[in-house]
Amino acid sequence: MNSKTKHIASITIPSHPMYLSMIRAFIEKLLLLIDTPPSVIEDIKSGVDEACSNVIKYAYNHDYTKSIKVSFNCSRSEITVTIEDEGAFSSCLDFKGRDLSEVRPGGLGIHFIKKAFDKIDFKRVDDTNRLILIRKIKKTTMKPKKKGRQKIRSNKGK
Amino acid sequence: MKITTEDIPKGKLIMISGEIDMHTSPALRDVLMKLTKKKVTPIIVDLLEVSYMDSSAIATFVEALKNMMSYKGSLRLCNLSQRVSEIFTFAKLNKIFEIYKTREDALKNC
Numbered sequence: 451m452n453s454k455t456k457h458i459a460s461i462t463i464p465s466h467p468m469y470l471s472m473i474r475a476f477i478e479k480l481l482l483l484i485d486t487p488p489s490v491i492e493d494i495k496s497g498v499d500e501a502c503s504n505v506i507k508y509a510y511n512h513d514y515t516k517s518i519k520v521s522f523n524c525s526r527s528e529i530t531v532t533i534e535d536e537g538a539f540s541s542c543l544d545f546k547g548r549d550l551s552e553v554r555p556g557g558l559g560i561h562f563i564k565k566a567f568d569k570i571d572f573k574r575v576d577d578t579n580r581l582i583l584i585r586k587i588k589k590t591t592m593k594p595k596k597k598g599r600q601k602i603r604s605n606k607g608k
Numbered sequence: 609m610k611i612t613t614e615d616i617p618k619g620k621l622i623m624i625s626g627e628i629d630m631h632t633s634p635a636l637r638d639v640l641m642k643l644t645k646k647k648v649t650p651i652i653v654d655l656l657e658v659s660y661m662d663s664s665a666i667a668t669f670v671e672a673l674k675n676m677m678s679y680k681g682s683l684r685l686c687n688l689s690q691r692v693s694e695i696f697t698f699a700k701l702n703k704i705f706e707i708y709k710t711r712e713d714a715l716k717n718c
Contacts, residue, residue: 467631474627474660492691499662503630550700554674555667559701562663565698 457484460521465506465535466514470499473520484524486587494529494585497566500559501533501542501581509537509579531567531583540579541572611639618718619650619682621711625657628665636665649681652714654674656687666699673705682706688715 456522461476474495502518510516516537523530542578547564548557563570569584609632614621620643628636643651651672655661673683686708688696696702708714 467629470629470631471627495660496662496695499629503664504664505613506630553670553701553704555671556663558666561699 457524458522459524460519462517462519463502464514465516465518465537466585467503467506473497473502476520478536479520480522480524481529484526486524486529490529490585490587493566494531497563497583497585498531498533500562501511501583504540504542504545505535505537505560505579507531509535509540511538513537517576522545527587528583529587531585533581533583535579537579542581543570543572609635611636612640616718619652620648621652621654621715623654623657627633627660628658628668629662630664633662633664633668637668637669637671640668641675643714644672644675644681647679647681649676649679650684650718651676651681651688652684652711652718654687654711654714655685655689655692656711658689661692661695661696666695666701669705670701683707684714686711 458469459480463472477495478491479497480493498520500519505518506512506514516535519534521532521534524528525533542560542563545560547560548554550561565584566585567583568586571582571584573580574583609624609626609628612623614623622639626632637662640651645690653669669683669685676683684706687710688707693702693707696707706714
């Protein structure tokens, strides 16, 4: 894949918490395709998981019969995740997480989202909430690509 | 997620495997709330096989810890993976919880 190649993929899940693990598995497989560093994959899994949890809790008010669409637009320099729902207006930009020096349950999710993404944007388009999350990938953190033919290594005997 | 509990000379050992998220954390909360209601101490939570933890998992542990503070109980976490450990550090909870490297360390004085 050259630096201009884009990977576009999306997944739509029911708005039930049991499907959050599907989103995380999808993210892992997709980001591995573009050699994303493991720490970045974990951050993005966590940030998207928290954002989808917020959709279920606040936009859909725990109505598990709705749907959430998560789209990915990935290049080697940037990963853009768009999360769409048709619930009540709910922007995580308005969420104020708890002060991290406080010890109390709750209020951490937004911190995980902010930790994972460099830019967070929200749009309400017609009846759809659209959360746009952008993570920039530093080139130095990407695995170097070998030129030419690559040997296929066998794991046998390891 | 799978939760297994085991009696120890003093208190209870909880072993968790799998992912703790918005879907699975209520089951963990049920277990912890039942124990804290009975004022069990110490409660040792072995996280060796926990591959993922979200903010609802952290909230569940914080709630249990707060309950236990009321009866001066001890909530001990052990075998945290690097990622889970990073989450506790990020949430500034690494110094609030009693965190042990191994189950054996956590079980000392039980």
